[in-house]
Amino acid sequence: MDISSANSLSYEDFVDTFGNVVEKNPLVAAAIWSHRPFANLSELEARIVEFIDKLPESGKEGILRCHPDLAGRDLQRGTLTRDSQDEQSQAGMASLTPEETARMYRLNTEYKRRFGFPFIICAKMNNKAAILRKLSERSGNDLAKERECAIDEVKKISSLRLRNLVLPDTQHKL
Amino acid sequence: MDISSANSLSYEDFVDTFGNVVEKNPLVAAAIWSHRPFANLSELEARIVEFIDKLPESGKEGILRCHPDLAGRDLQRGTLTRDSQDEQSQAGMASLTPEETARMYRLNTEYKRRFGFPFIICAKMNNKAAILRKLSERSGNDLAKERECAIDEVKKISSLRLRNLVLPDTQHKL
Numbered sequence: 018m019d020i021s022s023a024n025s026l027s028y029e030d031f032v033d034t035f036g037n038v039v040e041k042n043p044l045v046a047a048a049i050w051s052h053r054p055f056a057n058l059s060e061l062e063a064r065i066v067e068f069i070d071k072l073p074e075s076g077k078e079g080i081l082r083c084h085p086d087l088a089g090r091d092l093q094r095g096t097l098t099r100d101s102q103d104e105q106s107q108a109g110m111a112s113l114t115p116e117e118t119a120r121m122y123r124l125n126t127e128y129k130r131r132f133g134f135p136f137i138i139c140a141k142m143n144n145k146a147a148i149l150r151k152l153s154e155r156s157g158n159d160l161a162k163e164r165e166c167a168i169d170e171v172k173k174i175s176s177l178r179l180r181n182l183v184l185p186d187t188q189h190k191l
Numbered sequence: 192m193d194i195s196s197a198n199s200l201s202y203e204d205f206v207d208t209f210g211n212v213v214e215k216n217p218l219v220a221a222a223i224w225s226h227r228p229f230a231n232l233s234e235l236e237a238r239i240v241e242f243i244d245k246l247p248e249s250g251k252e253g254i255l256r257c258h259p260d261l262a263g264r265d266l267q268r269g270t271l272t273r274d275s276q277d278e279q280s281q282a283g284m285a286s287l288t289p290e291e292t293a294r295m296y297r298l299n300t301e302y303k304r305r306f307g308f309p310f311i312i313c314a315k316m317n318n319k320a321a322i323l324r325k326l327s328e329r330s331g332n333d334l335a336k337e338r339e340c341a342i343d344e345v346k347k348i349s350s351l352r353l354r355n356l357v358l359p360d361t362q363h364k365l
Contacts, residue, residue: 028256028303028307028308029256032256032257041217042217042218043215043216043257044216044218044250044253044254044257045253046253047252047253047254047255047256047257048246048247048249048250048252048253048256049249049253050252050253050256050307051248051249051252051253051307052249068247068249068250071247072222073222073242073245074225075222075223075225075226075242076218076222076242078221078222078224078225079218079219079220079221079222079223079224079225080218080221081221082202082203082206082221082222082224083206083217083218083221129202133202133224133225134202
């Protein structure tokens with residue numbers, strides 16, 4: 018849809034459409050509906066970023082905790098959101114060897130014990146090797162630095178999900 | 192469970208348990224997990240209230256927009272959360288006459304057009320007659336006043352849901 022179609026949605030339809038742009042956080046879409054009309058996709062995205070940035074640190078950690086593990090229980094059980102399923106599959110997380118699955122599980126568990134939220138990375142911008150490398154690397158960060166890293170990844174994921182739903186600003190000017 | 196059991200939950204189990212204390216807003220539970228350990232149920236509840244109160248006005252409206260209509264589409268389709276289903280049934284919303292259903296639909300529609308969020312009331316603290324009366328009355332409020340009213344009702348609903356999950360402070364001192 019183009020931005021004017023997005024602007025014309027009722028809050029119910031807006032939340033149905035954009036409620037998972039931030040994983041399992043319909044509140045973000047439900048909140049930014051107050052700021053309609055959006056001039057363009059960039060403004061819609063900026064409102065999402067603004068909402069996240071204004072949350073207290075515990076709220077940012079809350080956003081992170083609503084995400085599934087990479088190559089974790091939800092992937093194995095088939096209980097990922099459709100967005101996450103597509104993203105994790107594309108990054109090769111659905112076709113790990115048993116050894117790679119075991120390694121991911123071990124690294125995810127250590128990471129969660131250290132930080133109290135799951136390791137999040139924009140899977141569509143990374144392949145399997147890069148994900149494993151960055152999981153190891155980022156585990157060495159302190160909490161404040163890593164929270165910031167993880168929130169930056171949430172914003173990248175949201176940006177790509179949004180671009181699957183709304184035409185980019187340049188396209189609908191043609 | 193008692194408060195010490197709640198304090199010992201992983202964030203995954205905490206969000207599974209408390210994720211709908213604020214309707215369809217797992218973010219609230221996921222965020223307040225950062226504040227463990229809670230001294231008692233009162234502190235757990237106070238953290239939820241604090242999270243909601245610190246949201247910007249658009250965020251408070253977002254919380255409201257994640258709620259279903261009373262006696263609305265989700266009730267008819269059986270797609271309410273289990274909490275909402277229990278609460279609406281107990282208040283007689285599942286056994287309205289066709290005339291009452293039509294009146295609720297009309298009043299809800301007018302309310303949503305006026306305020307941009309659904310009419311919310313703690314159904315367990317009201318009966319059918321009181322709900323219909325207050326829906327009419329509150330429709331006359333201005334936006335700021337009504338947003339405040341509705342958020343107060345969200346807090347009452349959350350408080351009762353929380354008390355279904357965690358033993359009151361007095362009980363576990365016995």
